[in-house]
Amino acid sequence: MSRDGPAISERSTSLNYKAATILRNKDAKQLLVGLGFPEKRAEKALAATGGNDVQEAADWLLQHVYDPTLHQSNPREYVVYACPGGELGAQLDEFYDSSLLQCGWNGSHKYFPHVTLCQFFKCDDHMMSHVIHILQNSYSSHTHTAPDTVITQRFLSQGYIGLFLEEEGSDWLRKVMSSFSQEMKKHGVTVEPHKKQLHITLAHQYRP
Secondary structure, eight states, rough: OOOSSSOOOOHHHHHHHOOOOOOOOHHHHHHHHHOOOHHHHHHHHHHHSSOOHHHHHHHHEEEEEEETTOOOOOOOOOEEEOOOHHHHHHHHHHHHHHHHHHHHGGGGSSSOOOEOBBOOOOEEEEGHHHHHHHHHHHTTTTTGGGSSOOOOEEEEETTEEEEEEEEHHHHHHHHHHHHHHHHHHTTTTTOBBOOOOEEEEEEEEEEO
């Protein structure tokens, strides 16, 4: 598993990144409001689409114009996944495609290859840019201690095949999530890091 990603270590760089992230989201919201969408709906659309593209958010709003919950300010559920990249990511994608073609559908095909790092948590739509910023900073603050590679071990049981992360990689990811959890708590949001052994599911709910 690679550790690809930006390494933001200097405080000034971190502050610039935070300002850019929040300003980008604010500008996008203002553009949507300028197009005639109510502010709360604009926030909901940006949260639903990742907050990076005004056109995508506007399309989402038009597609959900008859959604009876669109005007409601219900907190949205989030979860944090670590998604393998590089050679491992390509191999996992190939395995998922091949297993679907040769063996048929199983429970792992509902998702993309990932390591679940926390339980689902809820926060309001206007918090989305802050969530992204806090997660980015939590990752960046630990890049200097990140292992060059994350070693996995294959695990087989009845109806399940997976890759379990060994201690060094698991411990590092848990430290990142601990930092994220602590920072989110300051904003009144409870994030519970995943307590079970970290793993990537290759297949489950299948017939041998």
